Amino acid sequence: MKRKTFCSVLLLLLPLLTLCSQEAYMGQIQITRRSFSLSGSQLHIQMEVNYEGLQMPSDESLTLTPFLLAGEQSFDLPSILINGAEKQKVYERTRVLGGASDARNGRNSTPSVVLKNDRKASRRFTYKVTVPFREWMAQADLMLHTEECGCNGREAATYDDRIASGILLPEVEVPGLEKSVDVRCLSWVNFIPASLESADYRL
Structure with a gap:
């Protein structure tokens, strides 16, 4: 009886482990x-x-x-640019005038997606991407590089956070993948497309 109860507890915990968040x-x-x-390949x-916070x-x-x-x-x-409300106005005005954005991204000068940090709208999105597989990726960590704009005379701080440790491919698959995904794509809520001329995305 005790063994059965223990197994039942594990089954209840599985959904929570799948949804476990990383800050x-x-x-x-x-x-x-x-x-x-x-x-x-x-x-x-x-x-x-989720960037509600x-x-x-x-x-x-x-x-x-x-x-x-x-x-x-x-x-x-592919990177994502999140603009504050006022910063988004400047970004859109610059795009209309055909000028260069003043967004600073040392790793990738052209973001694939531009989002507005609008508290009245959903501030979460699903990120999907497909890239050519290389053997070294089988034991790679998934990291997130976050870079501030350095606006208003402030120093542009950068942060590197580990999102997943050792993705262990191809031996292990993390639950939750949509099996139908077979092209490079990014999907999101409340999006504003950036330049996609040289990318291979499907919306």
Whole structure:
């Protein structure tokens, strides 16, 4: 009887383990439902990103760049730019006038997606991407590089947080992956597309 009760408790805990969140950027960003899978020579990565707790001035921005890291090997994934309300106005005005954005992202100068930090709208999105698989990625960690804009004379601080330790591919698959994913894509809520001319995304 005791053994049966113990097994029942484990079954109840499984959904909680799958949904376990990982904090980033001083706890202001939550990452859940991390999942990884291989399809041929393609590595599929998916995660839920929640920035409801982001404390950022309206005239500043934040760039998120996920990347794979294993020893000296690293591979940057498409980045996301989150603008405050005032910063978004400047960004849109610059795009209309055809000028260069003043967003600073040392790893990737052109973000794949631009989001507005709007408290009246959903501040969470699903990040999906497919990249060519390399052997070293089998034991890589999934990291998140967060870079502040350095606006208003402030120093641009950067943060590197480990989102998943040792994704262990191809031997292990983390539960939760949508098996139908077979192309490179990013999906999100309340999005504003950036330049996608040279990318291979499907919305």
